[in-house]
Amino acid sequence: MSLPSFRDRLTTRIVTLSMVSLVLVLAMIGGTLWLSWQLQGAGAAINDAGSLRMRANALAIALLKRPETSQVMLQFQIEQMNSTFDRLRKGDPERPLFLPDDADVRRQFDHVANVWRTQLEPDVRKGMAAEPQAVSRYLLELRAFVTGADELVGLIERENARKTAWRRTSQRALAAMACLGTAAIAYLLYLWIVVPVQRLQEGLARIEGREFDARLPVETQDEFGHLAAGFNRMAAELQMLYRDLAGRVDAKTAELAAQNRELTALYEMAAFLNQSNDVDALCRGFLARLTRQFEADGAAVRLVTEDGQVRLIGSEGLPDALLEDERCLAADGCVCDERPCRRAGFASVAAFNIVSQGEKLGAFSLHFRGERIIPASEAQLLETLGAHFGTALKSRRIAALARQLAVSEERNLVAQGLHDSIAQSLNFLKMQVHLLDAATREARMDEIREIVPLLAGGVAESYVDVRELLMNFRTKLGSGELRRAVDESIERFGVQTGIVPLLDYREQGGLPLPPDQQLQVLFILQEALSNIRKHAKARHVSVTIVNACDFSLLVEDDGQGYDPEEMAVLGETHVGFHIMRERAQRLGATLRLTSAPGHGARVELVLPVPARQTA
Structure with a gap:
């Protein structure tokens, strides 16, 4: 069911009604506030306009008593008059004070201001200069000025009265609109x-009340209209469901x-395939579960071998004659040929592929003595089981390859170790034997006496190398046993060389390495110590091991060192x-x-956090 359009939504109408009401109320309130502001400003203007008369009379009194009035007082009164006119003309930024926006008021104000500016103010300044005629003129002109100021005040008061009437009217309208709006909103x-x-x-x-023929009128396109339409559809569905509820319940239960x-x-x-079984046990268990689950009379698994043949790997409930006929097929052969199966008494056969990540590994078939059609749901389940079986087979093949690769790599390291130690020693002994043979034939006893100790030393060196290699190859570590193995390796190095290495082993919060990583670290330590010995x-030799967030191993010696550039040229020929x-x-x-000739050597291994594993 589609949602109502934005224009037809109930929320749109409610929001629109609320916004219209809000705008009208705010407009009326704003108008009332504006009128109040105008009245307040006009009231202040009335006070200032009325003060013009008082200040003009005060100036007249001061001029009549001029000998007793200081020039400063008169000048102050003049400035107050001018300041009052400026406030009335421009307004007061500190408080609401302004003249109403009315032409008559403005005209009368300009007239009063002009009288003061052109007549009264000059006469006051001349009267301050002791001109008796100026004081007389000021007194004659004062009456007209006061009359004009009274008219200005009257015009402002009249405008204020008009705006006061407007404010009362707007307040009445606001109250009426609030009442009508509330009633209208409540009704809507x-x-x-x-x-x-x-x-x-x-x-x-x-x-x-189980009146499933109940229907609601759909009169609008808003949310309630769609809700009413949905209610009608629900009622119709319930009415239909109630009619055949028992049948639907049985179907759904099935x-x-x-x-x-x-x-x-x-x-x-999945639980069976995840067990550590070999391929034969895996096939037997897979077929036994298939025949039991799908009530088949027989089943078989065929896998594609490396020579491109489809070979029968396992079967369940199939006669020997059928197995002999289908022992080996071509890779493109059909594994569901029904002719041999019919001769063996099977009426129908269903075959499915065994795949893993898009790679076809083989196929399996189910055999039925009666006619059997595999429904789509069971076919999908069988394809899924074939994919699970293929994944299990693939994982076992990968595990076998991994084991072969690990054995091959370890054999390569063993061969390299033998080449770096025993083979070189045997080559040296072979050369000495040739020299001994030549010296013996010619009876050079002095040379024979020199060669025999060399042969004895070479044999002893080979014996030590053999024992060291055997100890290294037999090393097995469990979780947390690295420290013990390090101590044994350092103790063995001390016995061989007479040098007791300084060991600094620090545990700084790092988790223990797993046995395989511990073993590789130990082999690197043993190789470094063997190079120092040879x-x-x-x-002096020092070994520092720090197990923190990163695992680090540092082996240092003060021996004769080597030239790194020369070692770089040798490349892989230096097997150690x-x-x-x-x-x-x-x-x-x-x-x-790192090393330098005559300055010893350093072997530093750092295993960072992303590479290290937990034991």
């Missing part, structure tokens, strides 16, 4: 809201039961450095190797 709200709500209540009462069975099947199959000729870099890359850590 009654028509717009109360009447439709009453009709809706009556309709609901009839529906509660639908819910079917959906419940599908959900149960999905849950059981090449550094160091006297290459192994450490590979292990750091596997960790996702940063490895920095």
